[in-house]
Amino acid sequence: MRILLASLAVVALSSGAQAYCYPLHDSAKDGYTGNDLKRTLCLQQELAQSTAERTLQTQLDATLSRIQRDLQQQKLVQQQLQYETMLSKRLFP
Numbered sequence: 001m002r003i004l005l006a007s008l009a010v011v012a013l014s015s016g017a018q019a020y021c022y023p024l025h026d027s028a029k030d031g032y033t034g035n036d037l038k039r040t041l042c043l044q045q046e047l048a049q050s051t052a053e054r055t056l057q058t059q060l061d062a063t064l065s066r067i068q069r070d071l072q073q074q075k076l077v078q079q080q081l082q083y084e085t086m087l088s089k090r091l092f093p
Contacts, residue, residue: 021042021043021046022039
């Protein structure tokens, strides 16, 4: 299960290349605002992608923590059952 989650995280976080938003020179033709608008939209897309990746990572971390906690609880229950079985064998041979 851990391998599946790790694989999912790698695929999800590596998909989609990060945009690199760089400023360009504006011209009088577009009123000196065209490239600024494009860059602003590019930066907004980068922010949205980054936020989505962080949200996914948080969800994956929470799921992994829950699975690890459940496994630990199962181990404790198993140890308790083994101990009780051992005691009952000693008390009632």
